Amino acid sequence: MIYFDQAASSFPKPKEVTNAVIEVLTEYGANPGRGGHQLASKAAAKIYETRVELATLFGLKDPRRVVFTQNATGALNQAIFGLSLKAGDHVITTSYEHNSVRRPLEALKKKIGIEITYIQPDVNGDFNSIKLENAIQANTKLLVVTHGSNLTGIIMPIEKLADIAKRNNIIFMVDASQTAGILPIYMDEIGIDLLAFAGHKGLMGPQGTGALLINKNIELTPMLTGGTGHSSEMVEQPDELPDRLESGTLNTPGIAGLLEGVRFVKNKGLDKIFEHEKELTNACIKGLQSIDKVHVFGPDLYEKRLAVVPFIIEGIDSQEVAMILDQHYQIAVRAGLHCSPLAHESIGTIAIGGTLRASFGVYNTLDEVEKLITAVEEIKQGYFG
Incomplete structure (x- = not known):
């Protein structure tokens, strides 16, 4: 997983x-x-x-x-x-x-x-x-x-x-x-x-x-x-x-x-942890933004931020995408409102039930991020061709 x-x-x-x-x-x-x-x-x-x-x-x-x-x-x-x-x-x-x-x-x-x-x-x-x-x-x-x-x-x-x-x-x-x-x-x-x-x-x-x-x-x-x-x-x-x-x-x-x-x-060092997570985050954002119908929310790409990437695939329920990622790709992400409904109001996703959220840590790798991007692309293709 x-x-x-x-x-x-x-x-x-x-x-x-x-x-x-x-x-x-x-x-x-x-x-x-x-x-x-x-x-x-x-x-x-x-x-x-x-x-x-x-x-x-x-x-x-x-x-x-x-x-x-x-x-x-x-x-x-x-x-x-x-x-x-x-x-x-x-x-x-x-x-x-x-x-x-x-x-x-x-x-x-x-x-x-x-x-x-x-x-x-x-x-x-x-x-x-x-x-x-x-x-x-x-x-x-x-x-x-x-x-x-x-x-x-x-x-x-x-x-x-x-x-x-x-x-x-x-x-x-x-x-x-x-x-x-x-x-x-x-x-x-x-x-x-x-x-x-x-x-x-x-x-x-x-x-x-x-x-x-x-x-x-x-x-x-x-x-x-x-x-x-x-x-x-x-x-x-x-x-x-x-x-x-x-x-x-x-x-x-x-x-x-x-x-x-x-x-x-x-x-391990806070700086090294942050830089590792930053590398994963930037790779994820760039990969997801290259996929048609995928929308990524949050700070500008190279703005200092935490390793949290909220996104949606336009036209597909986020809970359904999370289930497919879990069951078919063995990738665990979280979908929904993330106990922060006002934040979803702020980014305009409250009406659609929230977003998917991928968040990274010290043990995650770039290879894993690439697998997520590939999986999202395949899910999108499966729905829209």
């Missing part, structure tokens, strides 16, 4: 990741922070080691402010709901957000009456700074953006946005689900207050892992309360991070795997 659904979950995983998960399950799978015996201590040490590695990778000074979650959705929900926004508070976001951002915001709008403004970047991900500044109100509390679109691959100018947020005393949150492990991100240097990401995408970790990184000036109300392994005599949730936001047993096997995924990415 040729796997071109890396934007959903990276596959295959490095052998170091698999080995780390197995090691926890077979050698020290005790409850971290819930006992003083050797196995619990070893599990807790592995958890802390991963916090330090993530804090270092993303330029966060205090590893205790790395909070583990089940996925990016959990991290984003904890951040959005944990800020305790009030009726009348204003949030600015973009039309390219995943539902993991849009739905919590819309839930708060319905429940307590926050206000939301959706800003649309241009096709290459840039913003009209004047329009963005004009959207800021006296009650604007939060600017939350995806760093990279899971639909078109556009890369948002988070440095510019962070500067605007700082000058206007607005909390700045970044969803790095598509860019963590692909692009360099340094929270303190850029000015990011909250950074959320999944562990199972560019960071090459197992599914069921994610994190929320919280800068020192931000305090959040926990979404869950319960056992933390420490301060058990207290009726209320402890104030100290990460315990305040990490009730319940952590996913030690997954976090150990994530640690090795992070190390794999660091050893």
Whole structure:
């Protein structure tokens, strides 16, 4: 099987990741922070080691402010709901957000009456700074953006946005689900207050892992309360991070795997990973654009972008094309709305049920890309001759 659904979950995983998960399950799978015996201590040490590695990778000074979650959705929900926004508070976001951002915001709008403004970047991900500044109100509390679109691959100018947020005393949150492990991100240097990401995408970790990184000036109300392994005599949730936001047993096997995924990415080098994926992406775009009736969406060909290529074959349902690619060509792509309906509205594909999406990773090859292009050409020929 040729796997071109890396934007959903990276596959295959490095052998170091698999080995780390197995090691926890077979050698020290005790409850971290819930006992003083050797196995619990070893599990807790592995958890802390991963916090330090993530804090270092993303330029966060205090590893205790790395909070583990089940996925990016959990991290984003904890951040959005944990800020305790009030009726009348204003949030600015973009039309390219995943539902993991849009739905919590819309839930708060319905429940307590926050206000939301959706800003649309241009096709290459840039913003009209004047329009963005004009959207800021006296009650604007939060600017939350995806760093990279899971639909078109556009890369948002988070440095510019962070500067605007700082000058206007607005909390700045970044969803790095598509860019963590692909692009360099340094929270303190850029000015990011909250950074959320999944562990199972560019960071090459197992599914069921994610994190929320919280800068020192931000305090959040926990979404869950319960056992933390420490301060058990207290009726209320402890104030100290990460315990305040990490009730319940952590996913030690997954976090150990994530640690090795992070190390794999660091050893390989973000620049080399990005350049490899860029080569595949450009080859795919050029090949698909050469086929009659195939339409490719997203940034201009040589614009800096992520390894995500949305496309359609005019006159053929995208779900049907995906099924043919899967069953007849052993090529896995994703069809539909990709949990980003506003992004599809932005590129004009909502009415046709979305697009096909091919997304590439570190283990994909140019030969595989050529097979996709050939398959799309054959499918088109089969329908139209």
